[in-house]
Amino acid sequence: MVLVDTAETEQGGAGRLDTGPRTWRAGIRRAIRIGSRPGPWKRGLVLAALALLLGLFMLLHAKIPNRIGSLGSLVETFLPWFGLFIPLLLAGALLRRSASAVAALLLPVLVWLNLFGGLLSDKSHPGNNDLTVVSHNAGANNPDPAGTARDLAASGADVLALQELTQQARGTFEKELAKAYPYHTVQGTVGLWSKLPLSDTQPVDIKMDSTRALRTTVATDQGPLAVYVAHLGSVRVIPRAGFWTAQRDAGAHALGNAIAAEQNKRVVLLGDLNGTMDDRALAGITSQMRSAQDVAGDGFGFSWPAEFPVARIDQILVRGVEPQSSWVLPATGSDHLPVAAGISW
Numbered sequence: 001m002v003l004v005d006t007a008e009t010e011q012g013g014a015g016r017l018d019t020g021p022r023t024w025r026a027g028i029r030r031a032i033r034i035g036s037r038p039g040p041w042k043r044g045l046v047l048a049a050l051a052l053l054l055g056l057f058m059l060l061h062a063k064i065p066n067r068i069g070s071l072g073s074l075v076e077t078f079l080p081w082f083g084l085f086i087p088l089l090l091a092g093a094l095l096r097r098s099a100s101a102v103a104a105l106l107l108p109v110l111v112w113l114n115l116f117g118g119l120l121s122d123k124s125h126p127g128n129n130d131l132t133v134v135s136h137n138a139g140a141n142n143p144d145p146a147g148t149a150r151d152l153a154a155s156g157a158d159v160l161a162l163q164e165l166t167q168q169a170r171g172t173f174e175k176e177l178a179k180a181y182p183y184h185t186v187q188g189t190v191g192l193w194s195k196l197p198l199s200d201t202q203p204v205d206i207k208m209d210s211t212r213a214l215r216t217t218v219a220t221d222q223g224p225l226a227v228y229v230a231h232l233g234s235v236r237v238i239p240r241a242g243f244w245t246a247q248r249d250a251g252a253h254a255l256g257n258a259i260a261a262e263q264n265k266r267v268v269l270l271g272d273l274n275g276t277m278d279d280r281a282l283a284g285i286t287s288q289m290r291s292a293q294d295v296a297g298d299g300f301g302f303s304w305p306a307e308f309p310v311a312r313i314d315q316i317l318v319r320g321v322e323p324q325s326s327w328v329l330p331a332t333g334s335d336h337l338p339v340a341a342g343i344s345w
Contacts, residue, residue: 134152135270185201223345315339
């Protein structure tokens with residue numbers, strides 16, 4: 001016996017399938033909407049284009065002209081940070097469920113890894129050092145030069161280079177470092193302190209109004225080592241003028257010429273070069289010397305500004321000797337971080 005709910009029958013029944021014309025039309029419209037939606041390869045084409053442009057931008061950074069506001073040098077100073085756009089674009093691609101955008105991101109990922117992937121691993125060989133060198137822009141406005149001197153002496157460096165030495169701070173550094181470093185020389189605003197004898201010291205002309213570079217010979221057990229200390233001109237971002245680097249670029253060219261003329265096969269350059277190793281303006285130097293951080297460091301070695309380092313402008317470069325390790329020391333009273341390297345013959 002079958003009982004029929006007349007109320008449900010009259011109202012169409014909550015549990016029954018409505019197969020009327022209205023339902024069929026709604027289903028057709030739904031199918032049309034689904035069919036008209038772009039597929040995963042057609043979605044996010046703008047994101048895909050941005051990803052390709054980012055990859056080409058990093059790949060061809062050397063082609064960005066410097067004639068307009070030194071734009072090329074500005075890009076190269078902060079080039080590693082362009083990699084931050086990759087996760088942002090990836091998040092957009094996943095949100096849009098765009099296969100084309102995800103595929104396009106392979107280009108900037110591969111380019112970035114090719115440029116900077118080698119810096120992500122530890123390449124140091126501690127314990128094999130014949131000589132430890134430290135370079136530090138001591139900071140003209142350093143409120144505690146005595147404390148900075150003690151911290152640097154505690155690093156155990158055999159050779160210590162300082163830049164941006166003021167007349168007021170010079171005496172403090174000489175006093176505090178005298179016990180650990182019996183040999184030292186100061187030329188203008190740069191100086192070198194050493195546990196080993198120095199000779200043939202002379203200023204180096206890097207086209208500045210004051211002396212900001214020197215060259216000396218350090219007598220090591222393995223033979224003489226030519227050491228250069230330099231503080232190249234500052235760079236500035238100037239409204240309507242762009243990235244001002246003229247003084248720095250002229251100094252880099254002069255310093256490169258001095259190093260090229262160096263007779264000693266073993267050379268170390270310590271200094272604040274106000275530029276990264278990617279900056280084309282330093283090509284006259286980087287073409288004949290290797291960066292200790294790139295060869296034997298762990299990470300990017302950012303040294304400026306001390307509060308939140310975003311660029312490695314304090315450099316240790318070598319020729320004729322082997323970097324075994326490279327690292328960044330803790331902050332002092334300066335706005336730069338000290339950088340250190342262990343080298344061997």
